[in-house]
Amino acid sequence: KFSLYQDLSVEENLRFFASVFDTTLQANYDQIKDIYEQLAPFKNRKAGALSGGMKQKLGLCCALIHKPKVLFLDEPTTGVDPISRKEFWDVLKRLSEDGISVLVSTPYMDEARLCDRIGLIFHGGMLAVDTPDRLIRKHDKKLVAFRARDMYRLLRDIREEPGVYSCFTFGDSL
Structure with a gap:
C-alpha cells in the first residue's frame, strides 16, 4: 500500500x-x-x-x-x-x-539475483543466506513451472505426486 x-x-x-x-x-x-x-x-x-x-x-x-x-x-x-x-x-x-x-x-527471483546476498525464507524460517550464484549452485531440487486451465486441480494433483517437495501458486503458474 x-x-x-x-x-x-x-x-x-x-x-x-x-x-x-x-x-x-x-x-x-x-x-x-x-x-x-x-x-x-x-x-x-x-x-x-x-x-x-x-x-x-x-x-x-x-x-x-x-x-x-x-x-x-x-x-x-x-x-x-x-x-x-x-x-x-x-x-x-x-x-x-x-x-x-x-x-x-x-x-521475484530475477530481482533477488541483482542483490549481493540473498536470504531465503520459508514458513518464517531462514533456509539459507549466500550470494545468488552460490545459492543457485547449492540448490539440489529441480524447480519447474506449470500452467493449466484448471489450476486448482493441477495444484492438488502435483502435491499428491511422490517426490514433490513443494508446490504453490506464483502469479499465473504453479
Whole structure:
C-alpha cells in the first residue's frame, strides 16, 4: 500500500519528509537527483494521482531525502511496470555503490539475483543466506513451472505426486 500523503503534491510530500528529518530538498538534492528529474514534470500533481511506478519513485525519494545509511524496502516493485521496475533497480544499484546498505524483500527471483546476498525464507524460517550464484549452485531440487486451465486441480494433483517437495501458486503458474 502506498504510504505517503495522497492528498499532497509530489513537491509537498518531498518538502514534508525533508522537514521531518530537519533537512531540505536542496541540501540533499544530489541524493535524489536521478529520481527527482523523472518526477519533476509531476511535481504539482497529487501523489494519489500518480501511476504505480511514479508512486514508488516518490516513496524512494522521500526515504532518501535525509541520506540514510540503511534503506529497507518491502516489495518495492510489486505492481510496477517492467520499465519502471528496471529503472528502480538501477537506482538501488547506484545507492549501494554510494555506500547505502539496501535491504529488499521481493518475491521475484530475477530481482533477488541483482542483490549481493540473498536470504531465503520459508514458513518464517531462514533456509539459507549466500550470494545468488552460490545459492543457485547449492540448490539440489529441480524447480519447474506449470500452467493449466484448471489450476486448482493441477495444484492438488502435483502435491499428491511422490517426490514433490513443494508446490504453490506464483502469479499465473504453479
